[in-house]
Amino acid sequence: MSSFNILPKAKFGDWVSWLTERYRVFGPKPTEGQYTFSVIKSADDIDFNYTQTILSPKKCIVPQRELLYSYETSGMRVHAVIESLPTVILGVHTCDQHAIRLFDRIFSHSFTDQHYRSQRENTLIVGLECLRSCSEQSFCRSMGTTSPATDVFDLHMIDLGEEYCVEIGSARGRQLVAEFRGMFVASDADLEHRNTVLRNKWDSFPYRLDCDVTDLPELVDGALESSHWQELGDICLACGMCTQVCPTCYCFNIEDHVDLRLQRGSRYRSWDSCQINEFAMVAGGHNFRQKRAARQRHRFMRKAKYQYDANDMVGCVGCGRCATACLVHIAPITTFNELWRRKHVAEAQEAKVQP
Amino acid sequence: MKTLLEEVRNKESIYVPVPARIVKVESITELEKLFTLALPNDLRLQHEPGQFVQLTVFGVGEAPISITSSPSRSQGTFELAIRKVGDLTNVIHGLTPGRIVGVRGPFGRGFPLARFRGKDLLLVAGGCGMAPLRSLINQVLDERGNYGKVQILYGVKSPAEFMFKEELRRWAQRSDVELHLTVDAPDLGWNACVGYVASLFPEVKVDPRNTVAAIIGPPVMYKSVIAQCKAKGIADGNLWVSFERRMRCGVGKCGHCQMNHIYTCQRGPAFMYTEIKGLEEAFV
Numbered sequence: 001m002s003s004f005n006i007l008p009k010a011k012f013g014d015w016v017s018w019l020t021e022r023y024r025v026f027g028p029k030p031t032e033g034q035y036t037f038s039v040i041k042s043a044d045d046i047d048f049n050y051t052q053t054i055l056s057p058k059k060c061i062v063p064q065r066e067l068l069y070s071y072e073t074s075g076m077r078v079h080a081v082i083e084s085l086p087t088v089i090l091g092v093h094t095c096d097q098h099a100i101r102l103f104d105r106i107f108s109h110s111f112t113d114q115h116y117r118s119q120r121e122n123t124l125i126v127g128l129e130c131l132r133s134c135s136e137q138s139f140c141r142s143m144g145t146t147s148p149a150t151d152v153f154d155l156h157m158i159d160l161g162e163e164y165c166v167e168i169g170s171a172r173g174r175q176l177v178a179e180f181r182g183m184f185v186a187s188d189a190d191l192e193h194r195n196t197v198l199r200n201k202w203d204s205f206p207y208r209l210d211c212d213v214t215d216l217p218e219l220v221d222g223a224l225e226s227s228h229w230q231e232l233g234d235i236c237l238a239c240g241m242c243t244q245v246c247p248t249c250y251c252f253n254i255e256d257h258v259d260l261r262l263q264r265g266s267r268y269r270s271w272d273s274c275q276i277n278e279f280a281m282v283a284g285g286h287n288f289r290q291k292r293a294a295r296q297r298h299r300f301m302r303k304a305k306y307q308y309d310a311n312d313m314v315g316c317v318g319c320g321r322c323a324t325a326c327l328v329h330i331a332p333i334t335t336f337n338e339l340w341r342r343k344h345v346a347e348a349q350e351a352k353v354q355p
Numbered sequence: 356m357k358t359l360l361e362e363v364r365n366k367e368s369i370y371v372p373v374p375a376r377i378v379k380v381e382s383i384t385e386l387e388k389l390f391t392l393a394l395p396n397d398l399r400l401q402h403e404p405g406q407f408v409q410l411t412v413f414g415v416g417e418a419p420i421s422i423t424s425s426p427s428r429s430q431g432t433f434e435l436a437i438r439k440v441g442d443l444t445n446v447i448h449g450l451t452p453g454r455i456v457g458v459r460g461p462f463g464r465g466f467p468l469a470r471f472r473g474k475d476l477l478l479v480a481g482g483c484g485m486a487p488l489r490s491l492i493n494q495v496l497d498e499r500g501n502y503g504k505v506q507i508l509y510g511v512k513s514p515a516e517f518m519f520k521e522e523l524r525r526w527a528q529r530s531d532v533e534l535h536l537t538v539d540a541p542d543l544g545w546n547a548c549v550g551y552v553a554s555l556f557p558e559v560k561v562d563p564r565n566t567v568a569a570i571i572g573p574p575v576m577y578k579s580v581i582a583q584c585k586a587k588g589i590a591d592g593n594l595w596v597s598f599e600r601r602m603r604c605g606v607g608k609c610g611h612c613q614m615n616h617i618y619t620c621q622r623g624p625a626f627m628y629t630e631i632k633g634l635e636e637a638f639v
Contacts, residue, residue: 068370073414075455080368110621111369111606224635251610254370254603258414265414267370272603272610279611282601283418283441286574288614288636298613298636306616 004186004194007157007164011182016043018180019088023124026060027090028053037089048091048159051134052321056096056247057089058103061119065270068115073258073265082114084122091128091157095140095317097149099247100125104152105311106250115269124172127156131197132204137320139333141202142209145317158194165194210337213314216304223339224297232335233293235328240273242299242322242330248307248315249273274298300335358401359394359408363459369606372411372457373398377450378432383518386438387483388448389423392458393432400429403465404491405569405597405625409605410435411457412450418443419602419620422461423486425493436486436518462605466491466569466595466625468501474567475504477559477589479580481552481572482511485518487597487624488571492526499531506559510537510552510572514545535559553579556587563588569625571597574639581628594628598637 007015019025020041028050029038035050037057071078092100107116127148130140140146148156154173158165166183168174177183186194211219243249253272258265272279275295280288289295307315316332323331357365362373379391394400402422411417418441424434439448450456468491476495480488495502507526511517517536527534535555537548548555552572568584570577577596584594600612600619612619614636622630631637 069368071413075374075413075457078371078374078457080366080371082367106608109607111364111608113606113608114368115370250608252603252608253611254417254609256414256416262414267417269370269603269609274610274613280601280613282599283444284438286639288574288600288639294636301615306613309616 003168004191005166005168005177005183006186006190007166007183009163012164013043014182015180016040016046016090018182019090022086023088024085025088025090026057040090046091048128050091052138052319052324054321054325055245056099056319056321057092058096058099058247058250060087060089061100061103061123062116062250062252062271065268066115068254068267068269070264070266073262080114082118084119087119087123088126089123090126092125092153093128093130093134093319094148095130095138095143095145095319096247097125097127097152098145098313098317099319101149101152102248102307102311102313102315103250105313109311124154124176125152125169126173127153127169129156129158129198129201130205131159131201133206135320135324137323137331137333138318139206139208139320140318141205142207142333143213143314143316143318146202146205158197160190160193160197163190165190208333208337211340215340216314216336217308219336219339219343220301220304222343224301226339226342228335228338228342229293229297232296232330233291236275236292236296236330237327238275238277238292238295239327240275241325241327243273243275244271245321245325247317247319247321248303251279274302296330300332303332304336356397356399359398359458360401360461362398370459370604372409372417372459374455375458377452377454377456379452380450383436383520384516386440386516387436387486387518388439390435390437390447390450391432392435392456394458400426400433400461402426402429402433402461402490403625404468404494405465405487405571406461406463407487407605407624408435408458408460409462409602410447411459412443412446413455413457415446416443417457417603419462419600419605421487421490421597421624423489425490425497427494427497436483436489438483438486459605463620463624464622466597468494471495471567472501473565474502474593475506475562475565476502477506477508477561477566477568477584479508479552479568479570479572480510481576481580482516483518484571484573484576484597485509488569489519489522491569493522496526496529496532503565504533504562505531506533506535506561508535508537508552508555508559510539510550510555512538513540514538514542533559551579552576553583556583559587561587561589563590567593567595569595569597574599577638591628591632595625596628596631597625598623600624 027046603609
């Protein structure tokens, strides 16, 4: 079987129905004027021309609130809860594929997070090639995430007009295509069509970053003392929205809930945010990142440098969700470009001072 | 016999603790209690001084607590000295022998005793920093022949706040240990040094070529103590510190303990000063 298959659009509904009969399927669903990755029942539920979803598909693998284990408060009968449902995430844009790659690394290095691994291994990623920029806030092209993450997707779909070209990315993806039986192997003409579509897409993705993505780690590292962080801190509401919608933010809190008789308890993890005041506070009240400026800086350092150093990929995939969600219009592209501008102003001034 | 960490790693979930029984509770100051915990029979703790466990009180929550007993004295049981300072520790202070708590760990990196061998040791604690430092001190004293001079510097707010008073007395009586104590607020019976821990340094003599310092205390203590050590000529690579941070997972995922790019629960909590001296978020 070739790596490239063709799914006629007339069969798309069958394909989605076939999937929903076998899996829990998340897809981009129109929701009150926006889009969300929601559990779908049929192709009628989804819109493949979707733009930015409010939350990334990270929520399909790491739920906002997840039961880790339950116990009796006496300390007996402690039971890990590792539940995963056979899941397909359908129509994952390329930026979000790259973000899932980062999650794969985070949750497996040094200590394997079995809750993540279980759901991830039970999840098939069916990607969807972006053929136009999905939001005025997105800057995927600058971040190098406008093409699929080949080590993440199981299948990856490209809209060729009358049909989808479906690229196979894994053995599980190959099996899915074989079992469905509704696709056929792409011909040379189909491949030529695919390549034409890909060739023509790039003009609709502007470069918005003034530097190269590979400049970012050094740029932010040199900007630790920048006054820009204080400017962001002055307007930041510390609401944590940027990190909730971010496809690469994974920090979490752990909390216990007990029943009314105080006999049984459950320990949950839930998404947390480094933008919240208490995030780095220790018992006794000392807060290691008390100022909003310090918290904003930490967020951008994580995106532009720390993840790059630790996981070999920049921690921002350029989806622009945080900029869309931010009530005071803090946007990574603006921040990076501003830091880059100031760096050059500073360098120019230094050059002038030198004889 | 399996180690606790092997058992934790083998569990279905890395977040599920192993049950441990409280076998003894002693009040050591007004704010601190010493808890002796016993692991299930087939498990041993095997830790490095400076490492911590994630301690669960079922029905309440979990927090990182440093191990205060030395590896040499943590065979069947081990000790945690816990200050009553937050929601969880308030509950812990009400627990009595027989109660089951949960432990995961030991996590992180402790002090590398192998590198300390043959050296003079300057062991510095402020406040409840003595809890983790005691693990190192007692290990050193149990294998005393491995080390040169042993000097212990310990400061608290007022004399009543000294932890492990009986042990302090024993250390003070040993001819092969120098113990220097200080308080910020003396009472009538206090006739030793008054001031922060850094103010003990004038009375300490060190050989800078052969001294390793280990420093644990409240956030505000580090800068002044490190400055004193440097003034004595101790190289940055011979200064070791240990940091307290908020931790939720202990396994490098939850993000709370991050200092700049470093996850304290993974690379720390013990650090060589050269590893973190450039990190702005390491110091206050």
